[in-house]
Each structure stands twice: as C-alpha cells, then as structure tokens.
Amino acid sequence: MPADFISNLYVFILAGFVGFEIIKRVSPLLHTPLMSLTNALDAIVVVAAIIIAGRHETRLTTVLGAIAVAASFSNMVGGFVITDRMLRMFKSGKAKKP
Amino acid sequence: MIELALQQQYLDFAYIVAVVLFILSLKLLSSPASARWGVLAGEIGAALAVGVTLVNPEVTAYKWVLIPLVIGAGVGVPLGMVHMTAVPQRTALSHAFGALSAAMIGIAEFYAGTTPVTRFEMGEIALEVIIGSLTFTGSLIAAGKLQEILPQRPIVYRGQNVVSLSVLAGALGLAVALVVNPSHALLFPIMVIVALIFGVLLVTPIGGADMPTVISLLNSYAGFSAALLGFVLNSKVLVVAGALDGSSGFILSVIMCKAMNRSFTNVMFGAFGQVQTSAAGVKEERVVRSASAEEAAGILAAASKVVIVPGYGMAVAQAQHKVRELYDSLTKKGVEVRFAIHPVAGRMPGHMNVLLAEADIPYDRLVDMEDINGEFPQTDVALVIGANDVTNPAARTDAGSPIYGMPILDVDKAHTVMVIKRSMSPGFAGIDNPLYYLDHTLMLFGDAKAFVGNIVRELGAGQG
Numbered sequence: 001m002p003a004d005f006i007s008n009l010y011v012f013i014l015a016g017f018v019g020f021e022i023i024k025r026v027s028p029l030l031h032t033p034l035m036s037l038t039n040a041l042d043a044i045v046v047v048a049a050i051i052i053a054g055r056h057e058t059r060l061t062t063v064l065g066a067i068a069v070a071a072s073f074s075n076m077v078g079g080f081v082i083t084d085r086m087l088r089m090f091k092s093g094k095a096k097k098p
Numbered sequence: 099m100i101e102l103a104l105q106q107q108y109l110d111f112a113y114i115v116a117v118v119l120f121i122l123s124l125k126l127l128s129s130p131a132s133a134r135w136g137v138l139a140g141e142i143g144a145a146l147a148v149g150v151t152l153v154n155p156e157v158t159a160y161k162w163v164l165i166p167l168v169i170g171a172g173v174g175v176p177l178g179m180v181h182m183t184a185v186p187q188r189t190a191l192s193h194a195f196g197a198l199s200a201a202m203i204g205i206a207e208f209y210a211g212t213t214p215v216t217r218f219e220m221g222e223i224a225l226e227v228i229i230g231s232l233t234f235t236g237s238l239i240a241a242g243k244l245q246e247i248l249p250q251r252p253i254v255y256r257g258q259n260v261v262s263l264s265v266l267a268g269a270l271g272l273a274v275a276l277v278v279n280p281s282h283a284l285l286f287p288i289m290v291i292v293a294l295i296f297g298v299l300l301v302t303p304i305g306g307a308d309m310p311t312v313i314s315l316l317n318s319y320a321g322f323s324a325a326l327l328g329f330v331l332n333s334k335v336l337v338v339a340g341a342l343d344g345s346s347g348f349i350l351s352v353i354m355c356k357a358m359n360r361s362f363t364n365v366m367f368g369a370f371g372q373v374q375t376s377a378a379g380v381k382e383e384r385v386v387r388s389a390s391a392e393e394a395a396g397i398l399a400a401a402s403k404v405v406i407v408p409g410y411g412m413a414v415a416q417a418q419h420k421v422r423e424l425y426d427s428l429t430k431k432g433v434e435v436r437f438a439i440h441p442v443a444g445r446m447p448g449h450m451n452v453l454l455a456e457a458d459i460p461y462d463r464l465v466d467m468e469d470i471n472g473e474f475p476q477t478d479v480a481l482v483i484g485a486n487d488v489t490n491p492a493a494r495t496d497a498g499s500p501i502y503g504m505p506i507l508d509v510d511k512a513h514t515v516m517v518i519k520r521s522m523s524p525g526f527a528g529i530d531n532p533l534y535y536l537d538h539t540l541m542l543f544g545d546a547k548a549f550v551g552n553i554v555r556e557l558g559a560g561q562g
Binding site for chain 2: 045071092
C-alpha cells in the first residue's frame, strides 16, 4: 500500500471525526444553510480542476478539467451566496427589526 | 527547481490555512448569532486556496481556467439568488455539480497517464468515478423531482431492486476488471456510463416525502467522492473538505432516517407509497367537524398558547408570509405563538426554518420536535398548516400503520386542534390520519394561504 495512501487515510479519518463532532453541534434550525455551506466548501475541488485544465496536457483532459472548473466554481460562488442570504434572514426575537 | 519546490510549500501552507478556516466556518455555524461569520471564514479560506492555485507554476493555459471560472460564477450567482421555496432543488442541483466535477477530474486523471497507473491507483480512480457519476445523475433526478419536472411519486416496477443492484454490480465488476488489468482502457468509459445509469435507477423509485433523506444521502456521496478524489490526487485539502461534507451529509441522513423511523435500505429500496394497501382495508364513514375562518379566529383570539405546525403544504401554498401576519396579529393580542418543526417537514433538512425565517419570524419561536412535544398538553390551540403524516397519532397507537413508530408531533394532546387542509384526501403516503376525526379537532377546509389570510382578516375585524 503506498505511503501517500496511509497518510491520506490518517487525514481522512481525523477530519471525519472533527466533522462529526462539529456538525453534531449545529442547531437543526440551520440544517439547510449547513448543507449549502458544506456544499460550497466541498467545491474546493475547483483547485484540482484548475490544475488539470491549466496544465493543458491533452485536449480531453483540458476540456474535462474546464467543465469541472465551471461546475465546482458555480457551487462555490452559489453556495456562499445562498448560505449568507439564508443566514441573514434568521433574526432573534430580541433584535430590533430594521 | 528549488524555486518551484519552495512555491509548492507555499501552496501547501495556504491549503492548511484554508482547511483551518473551513473547520472554523462549520464551527461558527453552531449558533445563528455567529453563523454569518462562518460564511466569511469559509469564503476567505476558499479565496485563499483558489488564489494560490491560480499562481501555481503548473497552471499555464489560463484561457482554459479563467473562462470556465467566469462561466461558473455566471451560473453560480443566479443559483445563489433563487427563491427560498426553490432551495431544495437548488441544493440537489449543486450536489449534481459537485459530483460532476469530482467525476470529471477523476476521468481526466485516468486519461492524463504520463506514467501508467498502478492497480492501486486504478482502484481509487474507479471507485471515485463510480461514486461521482452515480451521484451526478441521482442528484439530477432528485432536482427534477423537486422542481416537479419529473413526477414526485415513486416510480416502481416489479423486480426493480434486482435490476438496480445488477447495474451497480456491473459497474463494480468493470472496476474490478480494470484493477486486474489497467491496460483495458476501453472498459473505463463503459464503467462510467453504467454508473451514470445506476444513479438514475437509484433515485427514480424514491418519492417526494423521502427527499430529505435522499438529499442528505446524495450530499454525503458528493462529499465522499471529493474525499476519494483527494486520495487519487494526493491532495489533503480535498480529503479534509470531502470528509467534512461527507460526514455532514451522513449525520443529516441519520437524523432524517430516525425522524421517519426507517433504515437507509428501507428509504432506498422500500418505495414508501406502495405498501399501504393493508391499512386502507377498514374504511368506515367517520364524521369530521369543520369550522369557518371566523370561528377559527375566535378560538385563536381566546387562546393563550398557540403552536403552529407547518408542513410541506405551507411551502407549496407559499403561505409563510400570511402565517407571519397571523403570528403578528396573535402576538399583538398577547397570545404566545410558537412553531413546532418536525425534522422531516418539507423537502430537505431545515426547510421549514428557512421559509419561516424568510417571512421574518424570529428563530427563537421555532422549536424542535423534542422540545415542543412535552408542551402540547398545556397548549390551547395546535394549528396544523399543510402537515399530515408528521402529526398522525397512528404512529404512536396503531401497530398496523405503515408509519407506526415514527416520532411525531403530539398535536392531538392540545386542547383544540385545527387543521388547514384542501380536502379530506389522504396525504402523500396515502395513510389516513385519525387526528382529523378527534372530538377536539376542527378541520379548516381551503387553500392554506387564503385561509390563513381570512383568519387574519377576522382577527383584525374583531379588534376594530
């Protein structure tokens, strides 16, 4: 088994536990924004897509990479925009309404 | 060469900072007060990671990067601006996009082979591409159902599970064949196509009411495909982001399944709407009591504690703003109004909360099932708007009911129950609701938005 795999597995398992512990604490009130935010964060695959497309190895890999750049970047932008829009709407009863 | 290596280290360092910001971002989401800072932390992390990647010396063909980035932003911004009722389908669509890009990168990595892939790498790529592909088509089907381009009811046929599982087995079989002999490159595109077909078969039989679970499950698949991609590309930032997204989706799926008292397998292969024939056996004419908006307004005005139970019907009727007027009008009269939120109310986790928050109802008025259930016996009026199965007392009492054991909102324990409903037709799952025949239940027949509007008008008239 390659050494890279083992070190990635460590990271994966630790990150999984961190995720589990943090997300367990997110109030059910915010489960919809939670999903759109994790979606936006997951769109970080755009960095891999940028490298594949930008490396310009073959026509096929470049086109596949370019599609991936567009798809994941739209998730990143859209995910942050909608999460913020939703969270802006959540107002506490005590806060003064504008 | 040294310069390049140094740059690589800067890159890794920036990625570590991004990962820390991502974790912080989710941590800040634990409370509505700090949640917006969480978005900011996530944005900074993402901008940093994208920024350093763009100046990476490996990236030379900027045309192939910048144009797609502009297109992505052009698609992303409108998708971020959709109406709140469209959030479930937007979310399904973004699962599809996420899975699509993970699959595309995996496929590109397969064909990029400057060095021939080892069997181990082949296994990683194949698994990643299979999960990404099936999540892509599965999410598209889910989005289509939520947008009502496709029928919301489960589409089932005899032997469906056998067919679906054989297709999955086919995709996995092709993956194994590729691992055994990675030089059979022709099998790869076939494997992708088979996985795409499986995604369609996976979600088509699932009905609208199960969408909260399906959306969560697809979220988890999209996350894990990104994490697997991190393994393929040896990129820790992808492994972490994918693990966070995957575990988030997984936790939500578990919560949704618990809230319906069903297992994953039952949701995926059970086709809910189809098993009710036994329950429909005993059918007797039972009387229901109905009331007008004027009577309902009178009862509400005389109450001191009111709990409103919103469901998908409220979203469909776009009644949340009228509900907010009702809330205002009752609060002004000194009535304590709260909202009881069942975890699977609506079409995705947290759907009702977002709609009510959009209508400017303060979030401290929105109460989870566990916290509100003990209070129904002290509640004067429980007003059910567009919710059905989540209030069905048969889940507690009737062992023969298909929803027996499902945690419900105990609205039947309130002194008076009022249910706004179009007609007596049973809900999505076709299960009769004994709640409607109780002595202290009043049926308010009509469109949710119009009826709530009428109650508000009557309340205003009573005052003036």
